[in-house]
Amino acid sequence: MSQSSSEKLILVTREPDGIATVTINRPASLNSLTRPMMIELAQAFKSLGRDDSVRVIILSGSGRAFCSGVDLTAAEQVFKGDVKDPEVDPIFQMEQCPKPIIGAINGFAITAGFEIALACDILIATKGATFLDTHASFGIFPSWGLSQKLPRIIGPNKAREVSLAAMPLPAEEAEKLGFVNYVVENSELLKKARQLAGAILKNNQDLVLRYKSVINDGYKLDLRHGLALEKVFILVIFIFLFLFFLIKHRSG
Numbered sequence: 001m002s003q004s005s006s007e008k009l010i011l012v013t014r015e016p017d018g019i020a021t022v023t024i025n026r027p028a029s030l031n032s033l034t035r036p037m038m039i040e041l042a043q044a045f046k047s048l049g050r051d052d053s054v055r056v057i058i059l060s061g062s063g064r065a066f067c068s069g070v071d072l073t074a075a076e077q078v079f080k081g082d083v084k085d086p087e088v089d090p091i092f093q094m095e096q097c098p099k100p101i102i103g104a105i106n107g108f109a110i111t112a113g114f115e116i117a118l119a120c121d122i123l124i125a126t127k128g129a130t131f132l133d134t135h136a137s138f139g140i141f142p143s144w145g146l147s148q149k150l151p152r153i154i155g156p157n158k159a160r161e162v163s164l165a166a167m168p169l170p171a172e173e174a175e176k177l178g179f180v181n182y183v184v185e186n187s188e189l190l191k192k193a194r195q196l197a198g199a200i201l202k203n204n205q206d207l208v209l210r211y212k213s214v215i216n217d218g219y220k221l222d223l224r225h226g227l228a229l230e231k232v233f234i235l236v237i238f239i240f241l242f243l244f245f246l247i248k249h250r251s252g
Contacts, residue, residue: 007025009026009034009036009037009040010023010025010040010041011025011062012044012047014048014051014053014054018053018054018056019056019058019194019198020048020051020056020057020058020099021057021058021059021060022041022044022045022057022058022059022060023059024041024059024066025062026062027065029068029071030063030064030068030108031063031065031066031067032068032069032070032072033069033070033071034071038089038090039088041090041093042088042089043088043093045057045093045096045097046093046096046097048097048099049096049097054099055200055205056099056100056102056197056200056201057099057101057102058102058104058193058194058197059101059102059103059104060104060106061106061107063107064107064108065108065109065110065113066104066105066106066107066109066116067108067110067112067116068108068113069110069111069112069114070111072138090116090119091115091116091119091144091145094116094120095119098209098213099209100121100122100197100200100208101119101120101121101122102120102121102197103116103117103120103123104192104193105117105123105124105126105129105131105171105180105189106126106186106189107128107130108130108132109129109130109132110131110133111133115142115144115145115146116144117131118144118145118149118150119144119145122181123179123180124180124183124193124196125174125180125182125183125184125189126171126186126189127171127172127185127186128170128171129170129171129183130168130169130171131162131168131169131171131179132166132168132169133146133150133162133163133166134166135163136163136164136166150162150163152219153178154174154177154178155177171183181196214229214230217229
C-alpha cells in the first residue's frame with residue numbers, strides 16, 4: 001500500500017518542557033525505511049542534538065510497528081550513493097546526539113529497526129513487542145553495529161541465537177536480559193516514556209549530558225580505561241568550576 005507523497009514520514013515535535021518526540025510515520029508499510037526517511041531521521045537527531053531547548057528525545061513508530069527495517073522494495077534507492085556518509089546516517093547521528101534518547105518500541109523492531117533501538121539510551125516496549133534480526137536470512141551483513149552491540153548487552157550466546165538463527169527476541173525476555181528497561185501495555189507506552197523523560201528533566205542538565213557521554217563512551221572500553229575516562233570527566237568539571245568561581249570572584 002502506498003502513502004501520500006505529501007504525508008510527513010518523520011514527524012518531529014518539540015514541547016515547551018524540553019521533551020522532543022520523533023515518530024517514524026509510515027504505518028501502512030510498518031514503518032519500513034526508504035532512503036529519504038533515513039536522511040530525514042539523521043537530520044532530525046542532528047538538529048535536536050544542537051537545540052538547547054531540547055533536553056530529552058522520545059523515538060517511536062506510528063501504527064502497529066516501531067520499524068520493520070529497510071524497505072526492500074526500494075533497496076536500490078536505500079543503498080544508492082555513500083551509505084556511510086555520517087551526515088545522512090541515522091545511527092551515527094543518534095550516537096552523536098548528546099541528549100538522552102528514549103526508545104518507545106511498539107510491535108516489531110526488525111533488522112534496521114532493531115539497530116535503531118540499539119542506538120537508544122533507554123528502551124520501553126509494549127507487551128508482545130518483538131526484536132528480530134534478519135540479516136542472516138537475507139545474506140546482508142549488519143552495518144549499524146548490531147553484531148557488536150547486542151552481544152555486549154544480552155551476552156554472546158544469546159546474541160548468536162538471535163542473529164544466526166534469526167530467532168525473535170520478545171520484549172519480555174529482552175527485559176529480563178537487561179536490554180529493555182520496561183514492558184508496558186500498549187496504551188501506556190508513550191505515557192511511560194514521558195514519565196521517564198520527566199524524571200530526567202528534574203536533574204541537572206549539564207551533568208545529565210556529561211553522564212550519558214561517560215557511560216556510552218566508557219562502555220566501549222575495558223573497565224580500567226573506563227574508570228580513567230570517568231576521572232578525566234571529573235577533572236574537566238573541577239577545572240571548569242574553579243575557573244568559573246575565579247572569574248566570578250575577580251569580577252565581583
